Each structure stands twice: as C-alpha cells, then as structure tokens.
Amino acid sequence: MSTMDTEELIKTLSEDAAPVKRLPPAPLRVVKWLLAVAGVLLAGLALLGLRDDVIQRMADPMFLLESGLITIAGLTAALAAFRLGRPDVEVGVFNKVLIFISGGIWVLLNVYCFYCTEPEAITRSATAAHEAKCLTEIALFGLPAGLVIFAMIRRAAPVHFAWAGLAAALAVLSFTALGGRYTCANMDFSHILVWHFFPVILLGAAGMWAGKKYLNW
Amino acid sequence: MTPPDTGQTSDEMKQGWPALMQRAQDGDGTAYAQLLREITPLLRAYLMPRIRDDARVDDVVQDVLMAIHTARHTYAPDQPFERWMYGIARHKMIDAMRRYGRTTGREVTDPGLFETLSGPAANNPEKAELRTLMKALEKLPKKQRDIVVMTKVEGHTMAETAEQIGMSEAAVKVAAHRAYKQLKAILEEDGAA
Numbered sequence: 001m002s003t004m005d006t007e008e009l010i011k012t013l014s015e016d017a018a019p020v021k022r023l024p025p026a027p028l029r030v031v032k033w034l035l036a037v038a039g040v041l042l043a044g045l046a047l048l049g050l051r052d053d054v055i056q057r058m059a060d061p062m063f064l065l066e067s068g069l070i071t072i073a074g075l076t077a078a079l080a081a082f083r084l085g086r087p088d089v090e091v092g093v094f095n096k097v098l099i100f101i102s103g104g105i106w107v108l109l110n111v112y113c114f115y116c117t118e119p120e121a122i123t124r125s126a127t128a129a130h131e132a133k134c135l136t137e138i139a140l141f142g143l144p145a146g147l148v149i150f151a152m153i154r155r156a157a158p159v160h161f162a163w164a165g166l167a168a169a170l171a172v173l174s175f176t177a178l179g180g181r182y183t184c185a186n187m188d189f190s191h192i193l194v195w196h197f198f199p200v201i202l203l204g205a206a207g208m209w210a211g212k213k214y215l216n217w
Numbered sequence: 218m219t220p221p222d223t224g225q226t227s228d229e230m231k232q233g234w235p236a237l238m239q240r241a242q243d244g245d246g247t248a249y250a251q252l253l254r255e256i257t258p259l260l261r262a263y264l265m266p267r268i269r270d271d272a273r274v275d276d277v278v279q280d281v282l283m284a285i286h287t288a289r290h291t292y293a294p295d296q297p298f299e300r301w302m303y304g305i306a307r308h309k310m311i312d313a314m315r316r317y318g319r320t321t322g323r324e325v326t327d328p329g330l331f332e333t334l335s336g337p338a339a340n341n342p343e344k345a346e347l348r349t350l351m352k353a354l355e356k357l358p359k360k361q362r363d364i365v366v367m368t369k370v371e372g373h374t375m376a377e378t379a380e381q382i383g384m385s386e387a388a389v390k391v392a393a394h395r396a397y398k399q400l401k402a403i404l405e406e407d408g409a410a
Contacts, residue, residue: 006257009279013286014250020242020290086291087304090373090381157288159308216312217287 023156026082033078033152033171037145041179044141051185067178069105074174077102081149081167085156091163099163102170106200113193121190134184134195138203142176154215165211166204173200230255234298242289253282260306263370266351267310270317277313281306299372307371353403361396364389 024032057063080098083089114122125131149168158164180196234252241249260278268274284305292301354362360382367378375393379386 006279009282010250010253014246017241017244017246017249019244023291087288088296088301093380157291159304
C-alpha cells in the first residue's frame with residue numbers, strides 16, 4: 001500500500017462523512033443501560049414470581065443492607081465500564097477505584113456468607129441439583145443485560161478491553177444477583193454463597209476474558 | 218502524500234484539529250479530508266519507530282484512519298483531539314504488532330521527531346535524525362521515557378500522566394524536566410561522537 005492509496009482512502013472516507021450522533025457522556029449511557037436492566041429485571045420478576053416472603057424481607061435491615069451494597073456494586077461497576085468505553089480514556093486511578101469498590105463489596109459479601117455457614121453445608125449446597133436453578137435465573141437476567149452493555153461499550157470504541165469487560169461483567173452480575181435475591185426465598189448462607197454470590201466473583205473474572213474477546217472493535 | 222503547505226505552523230495546524238473534527242462529525246467532508254491529510258504524517262511518524270517496517274507502516278496508517286472513521290462519533294469536543302487520536306492509533310498499532318507477530322519490548326518514541334515531522338514540509342522517514350532521536354529516547358530510563366511519551370506525544374496533561382503512572386504531579390514535572398535535560402545531553406554526546 002502506498003501514500004497514493006492513503007490519499008484515495010482519505011478521499012473515500014471524506015465522501016462517506018455522514019453526520020454522526022456524538023457519543024453521550026458516560027453517566028447518561030449508564031442511565032440508559034439501567035433503564036434496559038430495569039426492564040429485564042421486571043420481566044424476570046414477572047416470569048419467575050417474587051419470593052413468598054418478600055414483605056418480611058423488605059423489613060429486614062440486613063436484607064436491605066445487602067440489597068443496598070449490591071446496588072452500589074452494580075452502579076460503580078457500570079460507571080467504570082462506560083467511562084472506559086472510549087478510546088481516549090486511560091484506566092487511571094478513579095476507574096480502578098470504582099471497579100475495586102464493586103469487587104470489594106462482592107468479596108465482602110462472599111466472606112460474610114462463608115463465615116456464617118459451615119463447610120459441610122457449602123458442600124451440600126454445591127452438590128444439590130435442585131439449588132442450581134438459580135443459575136438459570138442468572139442466565140435469564142444476565143444474558144440480555146450483558147449483551148446490551150457489551151454492545152453499548154463496544155460501540156464506544158474502548159481500548160482497555162479487559163478492564164472494561166471486568167467492569168461490565170461486575171455490573172451485569174450485580175443487578176442479576178439483586179434480581180435473584182427477590183425471586184429466590186432460600187435464606188441458607190451456604191445456598192446464597194454457592195449459587196448467588198460466588199458466581200459473581202467467578203463470572204466477573206471471566207468478564208476480563210470476554211472483554212478481550214468481544215470488545216475489540 | 219504530504220498535506221498542502223498552507224503556511225500554518227505545526228502548532229497552528231494542531232489547534233485547528235478539534236474544530237475540523239467537529240465539522241467532520243457534522244458531515245463536512247472537506248473539513249474531514251483536510252483533517253485526515255494533516256494527521257497522516259503525524260500518525261506515520263508515531264507508528265514508524267514501533268512497527269519498524271516501512272512497508273507495513275502505510276498499512277497500519279490506513280488501519281488507523283479507518284478506525285478513526287469508525288469511531289469518529291466518540292470524539293468529545295471538550296477533550297484533547299490528539300489524545301483521542303493516539304488512543305486509536307495505539308490500539309491499531311497493538312493489533313498490527315500481533316498480526317505481524319512482532320512485539321517490541323518497550324515503546325520507542327521521540328517527541329521532537331513528531332514535532333518535526335508533523336509539519337507539512339517535513340515528512341521524510343529516511344532522515345538520519347530520526348534514528349538518532351529514537352536511539353536517544355531508548356537511553357532514557359523507562360519512567361522518564363513514559364512521561365515524555367505521554368505528555369509530548371499523546372497529549373496528556375501532567376495531572377493525567379501523574380495519575381496514570383502513580384506519581385504526584387510535582388514528581389512528574391521534575392522527572393519530565395530531568396528527562397528533557399538528559400535527552401539533550403544524550404543528543405549532544407551522540408553528535409560529538
């Protein structure tokens with residue numbers, strides 16, 4: 001290819017210069033994504049039904065605290081994901097802090113559940129096939145939300161794929177887990193650890209791989 | 218092809234890029250073509266020390282121009298244009314290096330080189346000064362080299378560079394000053410040798 005080809009390319013690109021809609025700021029894109037997530041969660045709740053004891057749970061301070069922390073984890077991760085969804089943004093301290101807040105909350109929740117249960121109970125939950133249905137809920141809530149966030153971030157031309165993928169995965173899984181807490185009535189710490197909270201850590205880490213694979217534009 | 222000599226200096230040209238990019242986003246093909254022509258020599262100078270294969274540099278330059286075209290909606294008018302441009306260029310450069318099976322152990326850049334080569338009248342990649350400047354930059358300690366690249370080439374502010382590298386802004390400024398002095402000393406020594 002020669003400089004003459006480059007000139008021809010420039011000519012072609014300039015002829016193709018249709019007006020474009022500028023990318024909105026990250027917080028606005030977060031809001032748009034949250035609206036999509038809300039729709040997915042509502043649809044999921046309608047399909048799966050709310051847990052029978054939802055009224056009692058809403059009066060339980062620990063449950064509300066847990067829901068609040070999970071929401072914060074989701075929001076901070078989503079903001080980091082969309083902030084990283086641009087070619088001129090470095091990962092930087094602020095984005096890392098947002099991601100570590102999200103990840104830190106999940107580590108905290110996992111550690112809390114771990115210390116509130118027994119190893120034997122964890123093993124029993126892990127091998128109880130009927131408890132695995134919660135994974136179906138993760139897929140139901142998570143897949144559409146994940147596809148949307150990855151599509152939105154990819155369109156914004158990110159350059160830090162692993163970090164953006166990690167943040168996006170944490171955001172999706174946080175809101176997925178939040179939805180799961182309102183459909184699954186199993187209050188055993190071992191069940192919550194094995195089928196609700198620990199998958200967030202595992203799949204969040206897989207988000208780094210997914211980012212490298214699917215966010216490269 | 219070098220851009221037409223409009224009599225503008227390199228700095229004057231660069232100051233016009235955000236406005237040209239905004240006009241391009243609004244669909245002004247003439248402004249867009251002017252912008253792409255003006256940035257092409259700079260992109261070539263940026264990529265050449267990294268790709269180290271003149272035959273492939275033009276391929277990658279064209280990849281970058283196409284990527285800029287694809288991502289042109291992502292440029293925010295209140296942000297530095299060069300940082301946005303180099304973000305895309307670095308991304309495509311890494312893709313190219315993977316494609317060509319070649320990785321460089323460390324990035325090699327030369328800020329003076331880009332200032333020199335970005336002007337419309339000067340874009341000769343065969344110049345001996347290019348190699349001299351590259352070698353000089355390679356002799357700098359990594360942290361100093363990174364600071365020079367981020368501030369002089371990629372257009373980051375001192376504060377942004379400090380955040381990225383994990384130093385205080387004052388420390389970055391001191392390190393940058395030392396880097397420029399050392400670069401000058403290296404070049405003088407190499408010139409005397």
